[in-house]
Amino acid sequence: DGGITQSPKYLFRKEGQNVTLSCEQNLNHDAMYWYRQDPGQGLRLIYYSQIVNDFQKGDIAEGYSVSREKKESFPLTVTSAQKNPTAFYLCASSVSGTGTYEQYFGPGTRLTVT
């Protein structure tokens, strides 16, 4: 079955450590996205990529980094510069192009930093 996988489901880290969240899709989508979800805040866009080897900052990119070396994969690194890293992180993908296409979401990774 086609879909988006994120691993792990729960992740715990100590303050000051970088951590990388995995996102893989087998939907053959060109575009991929990372969102952050906080209670009562909705989802906010961190980074997105419309094609391999290219990505753009979203609304809250500070303290995060990404890479897009393969079409199927879009890992997110939460760096020690991110002041409030504890959150629920959601990866999504969509068809790219000039039309408007819905985004498909993974199950999410809940990151806790203490």
Next chain:
Amino acid sequence: GDSVTQMEGPVTLSEEAFLTINCTYTATGYPSLFWYVQYPGEGLQLLLKATKADDKGSNKGFEATYRKETTSFHLEKGSVQVSDSAVYFCALSHSSGGGADGLTFGKGTHLIIQP
């Protein structure tokens, strides 16, 4: 910039009641509009969408009509079930490049249906 405002929750209803969740937006150009649903501990699932004014999106008994004159996209269902309990998000596509540029979300409305 673009923004989406939706009614605060939680919204608590009895089974078989009529549901309305309000959503209004601010955007330049002509965005596409979406409703997503999130069940506890899971990612988001697309519920319905509308891509131009006066379009009606519908799915699983839910409906929403794209009203450009009132910049609204209210979600409705005639008879809710306990299984509809979830968090509902209204969202729009950034008008500069369609869906591939990312979505702007409202804060979500937690719906609780009591038997």
